[in-house]
Structure formats: structure tokens, C-alpha cells
Amino acid sequence: MQTNTTGAFRRRSALALTLAPILSGGLALGAHAQTATPVAPQASTEEPGDTIIVTALKTSQRLIDVPAPVTALSANTLTEQNLTNIRDYFNRIPGLQYSGQAVHSLSLRGITTGGATNPTLAVLVDDVPFGSATANGDTDIPDFDPAILSRIEVLRGPQGTLYGAASLGGIIKYVTQDPSTTQFTGRVEAGVSTVAHGGQGNSLRGSLNVPLIKDRVALAVSGFYRRDPAWVDNTDSNTGQFLANANHQRQWGGRAALLLRPVDNLTITLSAIRQRLRTENSGLVDFKSDTDFNSVNADPYSVTRVLGQPSRSQFDVYSARAVLDLGKVQVTSVTGWNVNESVPYQDLTSIFGGLLGRYYPGLSSVFLTNSHRATRFSQELRLSGSSTALDWMLGGFYSVEHANISQTMLLMNASGSLIDTPYVGAGPSTYRELAAFGTVTGHLAPGLDLQVGGRYAHNKQDNLSTVATTGVAQYIFGFSSSEEHRTSESPFTWLVSPSWHITRDVMVYARVANGYRPGGTNTLADGVPGTYRSDRVVNYEAGAKGSVLEGKLDFDLSVFQIDWSRIQLQNTSANELTFTTNGAKARSRGVELAGTVRPWTGGAISGNATFTDAVLTQALPAATDGGSALVGAKGDRLPNSARFTANIGLDQKVRLGEGVSGSLGVNYAWTGKRPGDFLNSLAAAGRERQMLPSYGQLDVRAGVALDAGWSVNVFARNLTDERAVLYAINRNGTTAPYGRYIPPRTVGVQFAGSF
Template identity: 45%
Template structure:
């Protein structure tokens, strides 16, 4: 396993053996819904754009039921990412997540695609990237996480995999609904609440509708030591509300039309988005003494636990998605059309005095650095159209389709100065357009009743048209460039493919081999600092995988495991200029990620459900990272680990349910999570970037939960998250060694209760 520590690998194998040798009880039954990821079983997924049993899909897939999220009142990916095998998290932007170690740090185009049903969320490129969506459980049916590149069926930006939010569909069978209320309290902070509701109405025999809505206020817990801040205690506030509606028209027996609308709005102050993208620390990291700029980061706060020192950072975000889906059964084939338009807007004001204050002081010739704030306004509007035809002919299942999308994105930045310098020394507008045309096909040949062979391919072309307009005050033109507008265009194309033979040892046990590719488009590097590359190229991966999933003991034990290696070349990287603190993108050399993913569901006796998973990942550079123009590049040598990838992560959840009376049922359970140490982003090789690469320490958390249910309709469920109040570090950043580090900590100990009623 390369450079994986032998002790870690032995522990992984021991854990695997432990799952396989746990005894079965006399009252074995199907696995029950515990609050963790579900492995293979009679779960139906749409991962391959057709309905299939999870157990029959030759892809490593993790499934999170919406009930699991609602039970713990979690809607944010940051609250449950560590329960999904191989998912890495380094911040609240789409570009801050990765799967299977395919991570080069934040700020580049996404390596994991986010889909809402079959519609991509946000942008394909790094322009105008929105924060991760917080889809409330009231609108969700489940979350599907596909591991490994999915370029053939889903296109660009899925190098490591994708996360698919599957929304609830209107049902014709009955009138139903659900109402929930939740309260939370952070041990060292304030309180929060959540209200959500959903309803399904079969209007006629040809029309059904569903609607859901929610409002949520998260419990704050940070204090602010800055004298100029508007608020001093419990300053990291967040309020979110939204709704979703959908109507299903059964026009004829073979024609279904679904129309849906989704809207979400967030208003936050000093959020974790500000901590990672805006440079505002959640907790100050400080090294005292003469070596403060060269010593390793220690994560020791100097202002007190959970205290920040910054001007307030307000944040507003909204997201809208409108989708029309037509499904027409033509007999020998089925035609599906998906039309969608979405828009994501995000505005964040951050305190960047530590980053730009001294630079502005030198530019304007003043002794005292002024206060500096930056406004980042990002927006992405996206139209997409997919048309596909699927059918079956004898022993062959086939699918062909076409795809078109156009994205209009922008990142507008303004620096505001006050104090010894006043005004707006820097103002940048960055509109960008991305168009993609693609055709794809997928074929499954059932060679025998046990042996299948799947092959697929996708050819895509894209065009980009970007511009940057700079309006600079005279004294800073020597640092940031000159005022004016610069335009650039680019074209790119790619062919992605997959080959996957699979074998059913039994109807419920599948072994498979999968070889698949993926890519990200390149693009112009507009607005980069002087002397930096003006463009960057596409990068690509090839994934080699052997997997096994199924019910090895029917009704007792289900497992899902995969060994993989991903080869990555021409890696897209985000650099930071040490002089200006401006970002730019460039291509590096090669890397590879290899590892083992294992998940299991065990039901040893009646009412008991044990779910566990672990991931061993060895992700490292295999070819020197390219030094870019001017000698200022990235410091990366063969053997260096890729950013934010833990070598070992694990999650173990157990839940016992039992009957109190004929009507009352109770459960108790807990989840233990371990995330190993990680390295933060790469450094530059510039002499001014003196801070060493950050090593993020490992952490372990324990969550406990309980609940009672009456007549399967009324439920009350208390819980405690992070029982031992660990200060685990989820992410850290020092701008490639060019500035003081900042960190994002996991939430402190949190108490909560969820009450719900179904009808």
C-alpha cells in the first residue's frame, strides 16, 4: 500500500475481519435505519440514470436516508461528511470537498460534482462558485454519494466522484404529511431552532403535488475580541429558510411530466464560510517568539477558547432551481428530457486587514496599516438540457443521450480601506461564460445470467469567454497591475470512458472491476498577478477499482468494499502571490491516490443495527509540481501528501430498538467517528512564503441519541453531538505559506431534541 503506515493498514484489515466474524443472533432481521451511511441492500438508487437496486450497481455508492439527517437535525454537509467513506472536507465551498483523495486544496474548479436529482448545482469551473447547499431533510428523499470518477454519465468536474441529492417525488397513493420542530443548545454558546414541514397531495388520478418548507437558526458559540465589531458574544449566527414544490402530471399511461421549484435563502454573520474563503479565523492560531513566521502551526488560541478577533463578516446567500422533467415510455425505449435553470448568489464581507493592511500602508506611504475589508460577490446562473433514450434489446441494456449547458458566472471583489487610508483602492469585476456540448452512451451486456459487461463513453466540447475589469487607485497599480479590462477565450474537449465487468455470485452478491476516467476543463487565468500564467490546462484521472458488495449473511450482514487506485495528471492548483496575496491557477505534475473503502451493516439480533465504515487512503505526488513563470511555483515533491486527505478515517454506529408497548417503541444509539491527521494546502517556493505547511491533527468524536415513537407517527428524539467537546480541526489555511494561518473547528458539544408528527 505504498507509504501507508503498516500499523494503520493492519488496523484496517483487523476492523474488516471483526465485521466479518461478528456472531449472528437468533432473531436476525434486515438492517434497520441507523444514523449512518447505508451499504448495499434493497435500496433503490438512480446512480446510473436508471432505477437499480444498490446491490446491482458496479459502483461504490454510499446512501444517506433523509430520515437519518432529520433525526439529528443536520442539514449541512459539514455536520455529516465524516460519516461518508472517503469524503474530505476543507471548507464550505463546493471546491472545498473531495472524494478518494483527489484534492489539490481549495479555490480551483470542483473535483466533486454536486447534483440535485440529475441537475448540476453551481458551476463546472472555478468562476462564481457558490457555498455548499444545505438542502433541508424536508425536501430530501436520500443522498447518494458515488465514489470515483463519473465523467461518462455526468461529465466534467466529477474527478473524485459526485454527491447527488435526490428530492421527494409526488405520490398518487395517499395524502400524507410530516411536521417537525427542533431545538439546539451549544454547551458554551447560544441556542437555535428548526421548523420544517412537508405534504403530499394526490389531487386527481392524473395530478399529484408535494410541497415542503423550513426555517432554521443555528446555535452560535463564538465570541469576538475586536473592539470595532458590532456584536461581542455568540457572533457566528446563521439563519436559513426555504421551500420546495413539485407537481407530477400523469398525462397518459406512458407519459409523466414533473415540474419543480426550489428556493433557499441564508443570512449569516462570521460563518465558517468566512473562516475559510474570506480569511477570517474561527479561532486564532499563534506561535509566539522570534520564529513566529517560520515555526509550525500549533493551533493554540491566544485569545481564549472559541474567540475570534475580527471585524464582523456578514454573508448572504440564495439559491433557486427550476426543473422540468418529461418521461415518455415508447415501448421498446424510454425517452427522458430534463430542462433546468438555476441561480446561486453569495455576498461575503470579510476582514482582510492582516492580509492587505501592510501592503496598503507601503503603497500609500503611511506608517500605520489601515483597516481593510473585502467584499466577495459571486453569482452563477445556469441553464442545462439533457435528452436521453434508454432501452433493452435481448441481452443488452443501452442508453444514449445529449447534453448542453451554459453558465454565466462572476466573482466581483472590492477592497474597502478605512483609517490611515480611506476609499476603495481595488475593485474588480470578473464575468465569465462557460458552454458545454456533450454526447454520451452506456451499454450493459448480460453475457450470462451472472456475468455482465458495461462500457460507456462521453465526448464533450466546451467554450469559455472570461473578462476582468480592474479599477485601481494609483498608488496600488504597481502591486495589482493597471486599471482596464482584459478578455480571454478558450476551447477544450475531452473523451471520458468506462469499462466494468461484473459477476453475480448470487442474486444478492456482486463482484466487479471498474476502470473509468474523468476530467476538468482548463481555462483562462484572467486577473492573475503580474508575471503569473495567463491560462491553465485541463487535468484528468483514470480510476482502477475492484469491488465487492452484497448480503454475505442474508438478513444479518451486508458489506460493500472496494480497492482503488486513481492516477491524476496535469493537476490544477491554486497559488497565492506572496506580494499581492492575489490568487492564480496553474498546472502541476502527477499524483496518485490508492486505498481501501469498507462499509458494513450488521443485525446480530432483533432490533439491533450496527453500521460501520473505514477508509484507508494513500494520496501523494508522483511527479514534481511544475515551477511556473518567474520561479515562483508550488513546493511539491514525489511522496508529498495531497491536501486535506487523512490516511485513515472510520465511523461506527450502533442502535438498539425495542417495543415498550403495542404502540410505543424506543431506540438508543451512538456514533463514534475518527478522522486522521491531514496536511493543508501546498506551499509556494517563494522565499517570502516562510510559514511551513500545516499539519492538521486527528480527532475523535462521539454522538449519542435516543427516541420514542408512538404508533409510528409521533416521535421525540433527543441527542448529544460531540459528547466530549473535542476541538477537532476540520480545515486550516495559510495561503500557501504566505500569511498567518486560520482554522475551522468542528462544532462544540451540542444538545438537541427533535419532535415530529406524521399524518
């Protein structure tokens, strides 16, 4: 049976290949941007003249000066509209696809083949790389609460020169707020919400900035607690116990940042972020078939599974950033350490209960814990400078990751007591990367620039796999074993990007750049290649962006083609071990258009539209030596990529009286049909590749604010209560389909005060 397992250990155990995948589905130049429009990647709902500043290219720039496609979402936008998870706002970002809560389930511009191969986009917190560059860490999407953030920047297209491995599709960058050494400020927020067909939720956020020594030392702290409303009922498949609104989750955390300026030209920022998530039961629904996405239960928001499948995850990010301004040269050091960990439980009684029940009298339930833990240390040192002739940057980077996937099978009796743990597996791994990079931007003529850059990297991997089985489990899952594998490679990435400022606020550019994700090792078994190589993309792009009509019209247009070679694929050997191999080619081409028009005072109409055609240009290779493989012909579309997506929103601000203002907003997002994962050659006859239906989502909001700093906002997300499929899973056609709907209509109110 072919499945999408994760990490080094996924390729080393028959049980891992069967179980781990079941778990994985269950579950935006200043220091910050002004309030950004919810849909346009370079527009603001503020009056003309306001400027959005981003740091996507590791330097502060006006968003309309970045010769690359960038989307910026401010923390204010996220909180006012209750957009707290990436699944809430991914469809407002051109080119971003979402198919699950792991980083490898995110993709940009269609660059994915599905499955649990290495991630195709990189996640950063400020300039600190978060999570793992490989699938061994199986990193969850951090979904940092807006209380911790200033904004989110999404940079589309390969970014291998500045950001290294696993950024062949682009990057998602969470940007935090720097402490202020001049102003004492604070903010509090409280909210409540309710979801159709379900229960209630609440949230509380707070932040405080304290200048401890004026112009020299400042402390900023923020924290939050959030309980999201639940709407999926669960009837226990063993006992018949009914639990309404079972898919509830709680999340809390905070950040503390200390800014030190011992001398005028040196700034040091120390930051610590901690976030925790606890869930009970999942919101996954079993579908009737690969083509019928109605729930198998009469109630679409009802499931029949064993109750008590908790999951917990944690994210910790610690960083030290030092900037030394030497006049013509600026020296920047960024040191980071982060840990992410998740421990989900999955009910596997329906799969293994009957088989194991023969050997374990009194067996009632079979659970699997699939613990993922990854730590990463990184150090970057770069020098940069500028003159009338050129701007330049030169840097070095070092990173080491330690990851482990640990699986434990739990056999329980009817009273919930543990009978045995017949299977324990672990897959610790280490990934090291050392790189040097640089960019030079020559100012060839007034308004005409040429940027070139390159990055040389060397990485090494060490993967260990251990399996411990006891008793009869040895005959079912194999005997205890241990294996160790090593690999290394030295990739080079580059970029060339000319740009021309027709006016100060209008620019056209072209960009040719490449990117890669690391290769790795497989288990030593018959018919399985010992290693697999990195895959590569080359992106050809032309774009135009700017602000015209005295700031009343902002626009951003990009046209691209990405050529992808040596694609990493997950196949299965004859003895049921999953492994990664290289094969086939693909390309993605498309057009991305976004803009904001401000036709009257206080009003802004923003929108974007994206056309993406991501297909195989070479058939996927067939299985060898009795194994199985993904099936894809030339011209077949890549997974999870809609040909057309669009977004349009209206924001209106009005003065209601002395010291009082009001706001009204409407947003409509359209997501087109998306193909599911490729089928596997083991899929039963008659199974069809999934095609997820298109859907639209309407959100509205309104608010009243006092100039004194207090405000109240009401919102309704999915106002029409659409029951749309967010994503679906059928393990490449080898298991019954299941997935997740978008949340039903959610209505809430947010109270906020600033001082």
C-alpha cells in the same frame, strides 16, 4: 505573496490574489431510499428484506446492484441526528474530504491539490448539475436542508461518462422526493438545541403532499427555518466591543413540486427549490502556529476581529423532468436552471489599514465584499431500453454557465460611514458544454454482465476581467484595465465494467473509468502561460457488495487505484498575479470497507473503514521567470486526505408497549491526521507544512415513536466536547494560520408528527 484565489478574476489582479482567498476560507431500485444507516453505504437499519433504491447511474437500481461504490444517507437519518451541514456528516462517508464551505474544498479519494482550482467533484440536484464546472463560479456547497430532500447519494471515483466535466473524483447527488398521486400526507418537525460554550438554536420543518387528481396530478410542498446555535465570542479589534456567540446564522427555504401524468405512460415533474443563508461574523479561529492548533486567545472559542462581517448566500434550483415510457424504450428529458450567489464581507484592516490610512484621514476599517454569482442552464435528453440481451442508454447534453466574481473595497470611518470605494473588480465568464454519451450493458451469461460507455464533449470558455481603481489606489493596486480570453477543448471519457452476480444478492465487479476537469485561460502577463489544459484521472477498481445470511449481513468492499496526470496547480507570477498551470503526476490508492450486521431483532451494528494513500508520483514543477510555485516532492501526500478514517454505529429499536416503540443510537467517527495545503516557494524559512491532528467524535441519540405517527428524538453530537480541528488555512505558508474547530458538544430535541 502566493494565495488561493478563485475564478477567472483571481488571475487578473494583484488585489484579487491577495484578498479573494482570505474570503474563501472565512467563511443513494423505487424512487427513494428507506431510512439508511448513518455509516454504511449500502445498509439499512430496517429489518431484513427492506430495499434501498438509488439512481446514481441515471436509472433506478437496488444499491447492491450498482457496480460502483455508492453511499446513501436518508433525510430521516439527517434530521434525527441533526446532521444539517455537510461538515456534520462528511466523516460518515468513505473517501470524502472537507476543507471549507466551497465546492472546490470538497474532494473524494484524495483527488485534490488544495487551492482554488476547478472543482474535482460534481454536485447535482436530482439529475440537474448544480453550480459551476469551473472555479469562475466559486460555488458554495448548497447544504440543502433535509426538509427538501429524500436522500443524499455519493458516488466515488471518476464519473465522466455519465456526468461529464469536473467529476473526476466523483459526485454528490441531492435527491428530492417525488409527489404521490395516491396519498394525502403531511409531516411537521420542531427542534431546539444548545451548544456548549455558546447559545441556543431552533428549527422548524413541514411538508405536505396533496393528490389534486387521483393518479394524475399531485403537489408536494416543503419548507423550513433553522437558526443554528453559536459559540464563538468576538471582541471588536477597533472599538473593544464584546459580542458573545457572534457566529450565529439563520437559514430558511423550501421546495414545491408538481407531478403531472396526463396519460399513463408520461410523467412530468416540475420542481422549484429556494434556500437562503444569513450569517454574522465567522467561526474562524486564529491558531498559534502551523504546528500548534490552539487558539491565540486564552479562550479557544474567542476571537479578536472587527465586528459586523455579514455574509449572505442563496440557492435557487428549477427543473422540469419528463419521462415517456414507450414500452421497450424510455425517453427522459431533464431541463434545469439554477443560480447560486454569495456576498461575504471580510475585515482587511490589519492588512491595508496602515497603508491606506496615510491617504484617507479618519480611516478606521477596511472591508472587502467578494460577491460570487453563477447561473447555469442545462438540458439533457436520453433514451434507454432493456432486453434479455442488453441494457442501453444514449443521451445528449447541453449546458451554459454565466459566472461573475465582483470585488469592492469599502473604506469606513469610526462611525461606520463610507469614505470611499477605491477598488472595484469584476470577472464575468461564460462556459458552454455540448456532449453526447452512451452506455451498453451486455448480459453475457446468467449473472455475468459487461458495461462499456463513452462520452464525447466540446466546451468553450469566454473570460473577461475588468479592474477600476481611483485616486491613490491606482499606485497601490494598479491602474484600471480590461482583458478578454477564450479557449476550447474536446475531451473524451470512457468506462469498462464487468460484473458477476454470484447470487441475486451478492455481486463482484471491476471498473476502469476516466474523468477530467476543464482547462481554461490565464491573464496575459510575462511568464504566465496563456492557457492551461484539462487534467485527467484513470481509475482501476475491484469491488464486492451484497447481502447474505438472509439479510442479516450487508457488505461493500472496494479496492482502487487512481492515476492522475497534468494536475492543475495554482502558482504566482513575478508581478504577483496568480495563474493556473499544469504539472506533475499523482496517484491515490486505497481500500474502502463498509457493512451492517443485524445480530438480533431490531438491532444493527454498522461501520466503515477507509485506507487512502494519495501521493505525488512526480515532483511539482519549480517556479519560472521570477515567480513562485507550490512545493511538493515525489512521495508527498496530497492535501486534506487522511490515511485512515473509520466509523462505527449501533442502532437498536424496541417495542415499549402497544403502539409505542423506542430507539437508541450511538455513532463514533474517527478522522486520521491530514496534511494541509502544499507550501509555496515564498513561504518564510522555517514554515512547516501543516499536519492536522487526528480526532474522534462521539454522537448519541434516543427516541420514542407512536404508531400513530408522532415521535420525539433527543441527540447529543460531540458528546465528549472534543476541540478538534476541522480544517486549517495558512495560504500555502504565506499568512498566519487560522481555521475552524468542529462544533462543541451540541444537545437537542426534535419533535415530529406525520399524518
